[in-house]
Amino acid sequence: MATQSTRTATDNDTPSDDRDTARPMHDRDTELSVLAIVPAYNEAGTIADVVAETSRYVDKVVVIDDASTDGTESRAREVADGVVSHPRNMGVGGAVHTGYLVGVREEFDVVVQIDGDGQHDPADIPRLLERIADGADMVIGSRFLNDSYREYSLVRRAGIRFFTWEVNALAGLDITDVTSGFRAYTTALLADLSRPENSHWALEQTLEASRKGYRIVEVSTPMPPETDGSQFDLGTFLKYPPRMIKTTMKVLLFR
Amino acid sequence: MFGFSAIHVIGIVAGLALLYQSYRLVAARKEGIFEFLLWAGFGVGLLVISIGSALETVDLLAALEGGLSALGFARGTDSIFFVSNLLLLFVVFYTYVQLVESRRQLSDLTQELALLRYDLEQRTDDED
Ligand SMILES: Nc1nc2c(ncn2[C@@H]2O[C@H](COP(=O)(O)OP(=O)(O)O)[C@@H](O)[C@H]2O)c(=O)[nH]1
Numbered sequence: 001m002a003t004q005s006t007r008t009a010t011d012n013d014t015p016s017d018d019r020d021t022a023r024p025m026h027d028r029d030t031e032l033s034v035l036a037i038v039p040a041y042n043e044a045g046t047i048a049d050v051v052a053e054t055s056r057y058v059d060k061v062v063v064i065d066d067a068s069t070d071g072t073e074s075r076a077r078e079v080a081d082g083v084v085s086h087p088r089n090m091g092v093g094g095a096v097h098t099g100y101l102v103g104v105r106e107e108f109d110v111v112v113q114i115d116g117d118g119q120h121d122p123a124d125i126p127r128l129l130e131r132i133a134d135g136a137d138m139v140i141g142s143r144f145l146n147d148s149y150r151e152y153s154l155v156r157r158a159g160i161r162f163f164t165w166e167v168n169a170l171a172g173l174d175i176t177d178v179t180s181g182f183r184a185y186t187t188a189l190l191a192d193l194s195r196p197e198n199s200h201w202a203l204e205q206t207l208e209a210s211r212k213g214y215r216i217v218e219v220s221t222p223m224p225p226e227t228d229g230s231q232f233d234l235g236t237f238l239k240y241p242p243r244m245i246k247t248t249m250k251v252l253l254f255r
Numbered sequence: 256m257f258g259f260s261a262i263h264v265i266g267i268v269a270g271l272a273l274l275y276q277s278y279r280l281v282a283a284r285k286e287g288i289f290e291f292l293l294w295a296g297f298g299v300g301l302l303v304i305s306i307g308s309a310l311e312t313v314d315l316l317a318a319l320e321g322g323l324s325a326l327g328f329a330r331g332t333d334s335i336f337f338v339s340n341l342l343l344l345f346v347v348f349y350t351y352v353q354l355v356e357s358r359r360q361l362s363d364l365t366q367e368l369a370l371l372r373y374d375l376e377q378r379t380d381d382e383d
């Protein structure tokens with residue numbers, strides 16, 4: 001069931017000079033079966049497009065609806081191959097973890113994780129998958145390997161840089177965007193990770209994977225900031241110091 | 256021989272209540288042996304201190320203070336407070352650990368419930 005794809009690319013044999021995006025990865029390079037999981041909390045406006053686009057590059061798309069209150073679930077059901085609906089909100093960490101469980105239990109080879117808010121471009125998925133095929137266990141899509149980081153507020157950039165620096169320093173990694181939620185993993189890795197906490201799941205996950213000896217690489221993925229998100233407000237600014245202390249403690253103490 | 260004042264009565268009632276309630280819970284299998292011993296231990300402790308300090312023939316407080324100062328505590332009454340706070344801290348920590356564990360189990364259940372529904376839907380989808 002996992003390996004069977006209902007979507008066959010129509011243009012498999014047409015040569016195309018644009019990006020390597022038109023054809024499903026598994027038909028071309030490898031026999032890897034790929035599940036995409038889309039965590040979504042109140043993303044009714046964007047979820048259908050994200051799912052429709054994503055399904056061009058993977059075998060199956062499952063939306064994890066995190067108890068949305070805005071019709072995300074019904075929009076998702078129209079387009080996705082499956083929808084897992086949390087009976088109560090569990091936060092991003094809980095949502096992605098539910099997705100990992102699907103990937104592991106349905107015995108996919110690879111899980112791609114892409115946000116439901118449209119921040120990530122599904123057309124980048126084949127490049128993430130390529131690195132998995134090359135032997136990486138985790139691929140992170142980074143907004144710092146291209147110009148999109150410039151659109152983020154200084155506070156946010158500083159925050160991401162700080163967290164990334166911390167993880168790099170303590171886990172001996174060399175990545176640029178540890179907070180990115182655009183990722184691909186082998187299910188072998190996912191099966192070996194513990195449940196993440198709901199905030200800062202990305203940080204914990206990266207650390208744990210690195211400590212367990214998995215190979216983590218990055219690819220450049222454009223990632224505009226949320227359109228409705230305010231650029232520089234005092235609230236985010238004030239939240240940073242306690243968050244930084246908390247994540248620093250995690251980095252130091254989590255084994 | 257007895258010098259009961261209100262504080263002693265309160266102590267005795269609270270001690271008996273703790274003993275009775277923890278017995279009731281363990282009898283109904285609503286708590287484990289460890290929890291039973293913990294709470295019943297507090298109950299017995301309360302009874303001993305309340306009755307003991309109400310007895311005029313035995314100077315329990317002095318004995319306690321003596322015992323504690325033998326351990327190296329400077330002043331008797333202070334050390335009693337210190338020890339009881341230590342015990343309470345232990346109880347709070349234990350309760351906290353249990354709470355974290357329950358929260359994790361609740362998350363597991365929430366996920367399993369959602370996944371079960373998803374599985375059922377996937378099966379009905381396959382049929383049509
Ligand atoms: N904010 C939020 N997002 C959630 C939650 N559960 C799942 N998500 C989804 O997780 C993804 C990332 O969330 P977002 O707030 O955009 O995080 P950011 O882009 O890293 O700042 C989005 O697709 C959300 O819809 C939740 O409880 N809160």
Ligand SMILES: [Mg+2]
Pocket residue numbers: 115117119226
């Ligand atoms: Mg986002």
